[in-house]
Amino acid sequence: MSHQPDSEAGVGELKGLMEQSHKQFRDCVEDLKHNPPSSVSKFMKRLEFISKRSKFPSLINMVYRYKQDMILTFTLKQSGEQEMAKKNEQENLRINVITWFKGADAAVTYAQTREKYQEGTGSWFLEAGSFQNFKSESGQRLWIHGIPGCGKTILSGSIIESMQCTLSKEEYMKCGLAYFFFSYADTAKQTIEGMLSTLAAQLCEKVPILPPDIVHLYRENITQLTRHILLKALIILAKAFNRIYFVIDALDEVSISDRDILVSTLRTISTNTSLANINFIVTSRREPYLESLNEYVSESVCLTTSIVDSDIRFFLATKLEQELKFAKWNADLKITVTEALITGAQGMFRWVDCQIHELKKCLRPINIRKALSRLPPSLEETYKRILLQISEESRVLLARLLIWVTFSPKPIRIEALAEAIIFELDSHENEIDPDSRFPDPEDILELGGASLLVANEARKVTLTHYSVKEYLLSERFQSDPELASWKNLMQDPYIYLSRVCIGYLSTSSIVASPDSLQEPNTLDGVYHLRRTAQIEWPCYVKQCEVPIRQTLETTLSEALYPSDIRKTGKGAKFFRRTTQATKCLRKITGRYRC
Structure with a gap:
């Protein structure tokens, strides 16, 4: 648009010319009124004379220029809008694909490792030749193993941080990094599908444009996501990068049922030529079922005492x-x-x-x-000494807290746990005494000290280390006579958890609300355990023996829909609203997975 005049000056000039033209036409009209032409030819000649005498041609030229500029402007605007719409469509598609993968939030665990990191630790590995080769050469697969509590997860965090710095350099711009932390505290982080989907989702976030084959894979399998599909997705994504780096921590915390699949999956990544540009570092204890990894890794690093x-x-x-x-x-x-x-x-x-x-x-x-x-x-x-130091008054509350944190399928918010451990099963109508509540829910962490429990940024509580759970489930804990009181307090954990959830949902304050099983609900601001109890109780009940399971199911059904109401037909509308309870009951029979 080099011929376009300055906007303000051009508008001013155009306005002046239009005013002059308007004046000349007005004069022309007045002239015609006082001196009407005798013929049409004379009238046309007079108009021709006026148009030549005025700046009418300049006005027409300028209007023409503005017309061309406006056409060009609208064309560019339309093109920009189309480009923006295309970008929005691509971004929405990316979000849909990432959501489809349903990856775990590994960034939270990574942030926790960096909080615990101390300057200087792990430098022996980050400066070693094996790690330098891992960064610069393809086909590098390392297995770091060591005894429990030797700092493997913190080292994994340091490796990820170092790789992020490396990938910010220009020569690594076409490389990708993804990581995953297996976790004993969350069942979603104990499966191979969880690992593969998390890695794939992270790579999709980093690739500039989603490969067409990934889009096709998504559209063809939008309702399913199997391990085979996830491996196929990794093969497709591997082509979008010059090199990919995986950091996978705590292989030994994978679910028992997935152990063989884990080894098989790592073998596939190591031997499949389509995945030759994937380097990985895995960490774990040296468990027997992982020994075969030595056949596929380029180097095995033992975290020795020295x-x-x-x-x-x-x-x-x-x-x-x-x-x-x-x-x-x-x-x-x-x-x-x-x-x-x-x-x-x-x-x-x-x-x-x-x-x-x-x-x-x-x-x-x-x-x-x-x-x-x-x-x-x-x-x-x-751990034994820590437990024996707990006062009698705090012991019951801590035992309940340890049950919730140890046996729940995923971490629970601190507010819900503070409510759960004060709930007394034998209290009148299962109501909670307001004076028994913790003014500050975070105070429950002090029950066991900083050595046993920790809360993350999302205010969800976990055990500080996998070894705590192992100890609580160990034969040594169960058979130690000095810990007999702890054993009694923590016996039949799934029955306890089921009874608390059902009892809590049966409290008169909650049942009295016709929308007590709906979300969102104002009760959540007071009864913090409500949503957790509603969602998780089928998982706890399912772990109980069949007779106990049936009793618990009947207890909740009666609480939600008393027999006297059922007989009279009253409250039918309320019963229809308890859709979540119905779904939960079906979970027990296996129609839904917990």
Whole structure:
């Protein structure tokens, strides 16, 4: 549009010419009134004279130029709108495909690993030749293994952070990174489908344009998503990158039923020529069913005690200098603590972390030295001591909390747990005494100290480490006479969880609301366990024996739809509203999966 005049000046000029033309035509009309032409030919000549005398031709030229400019402007605008519509369509399609994969939110776990990271730890691996080759060469597959609590997950977080920095460089711009953390705390993060779908979803977020084959795969299989389809999706996505890097943590926390499938899937990724540009690092304990990985990985890295001890020394140096509680200790005491903990750790970061939490409780150096002289020899002994230190008053509440966190299929919000552990099954009409509620739900974490429980950014509570769950389920815990009271408090966990959920849903305050099983509901702001109980109770009931299962089902049915109402026919409208309860009852019979 080089011929387009300046907008304001052009409009002013156009307006002036139009006013002049308008004046000349007005004069022409007046002239015709006073001096009418004797013939049509004379009239036309007069008009011709006026048009030549005026700036009428300039006006016409300018209007023409503006017309051309407006046509060009509208054409460009329409083209831009079409381009924007196309981009929106592509972005919506990308969102639909990512949603279809239903990947787990691995970013939350990654953020937690970075919060626990201490400067300097893991540098031995990040600077090693094997990791440099992993970044620069294709076909590199590494297996990092070690004992429980040796810091594998924190190292995975450091590897991911390092790879993110690497991929920001220009020579790596056409490379992709995806990661996954298996987790004992969430059943959705214990399956191979969960792993593959998460990796595929992350790659779809990073690829500039979705490959047509992925779009076709999505449209052909929109109602299903199997392991075979997910592997096919990875093969397609692999072609969109020069190289792909996977970091997969805690293979040993995969569900028992998926162990063989896990090894088979990793073997497929390692041997399939269509996936040759995929590098991966996996971490785990050295479990027997994973030994065959040695046949497919390019290098196996063992986190030995000597390697981990250097990281533990970094960890302790940072802790003792930066935390206010420890900063007040004198230098000799810090050295004594450091050496005692490194010696007792035997390569277990987790053990050191637990002892640090216990040492925080010591008020004087003499107490600290006494605690160092009787350090527990193992993680199991550490957990036992923590449990035995819990007061009788707090023991019941902590036992209930541990049941909820250990046996629930996924993490539960802290507000719901604070409500669950105070619910008394034998109370009148199952109503909750308002005075029994925690003013601050986060106070429930103090029941077991920082060594057993932790809440993430989403305010969902988990055990601090997989080894805590293993200990609570172990034969040693069950058979230890010193822990008999804990065993009694935690027996029949699924019956307890089922009864609490059903009892809670049966409280008069909740049942009295005709929309008590609908969402959203104002009751959620007061009865924080309502939604969790409504959604999860079938999963708990399903773990019970059949006679108990039937009794529990009858209990909830009677609470939701009392027999006297059923006989009179009243309340039918209310019963129809309990669609969620009906669906839950069907789950028990196997028509739905928990």
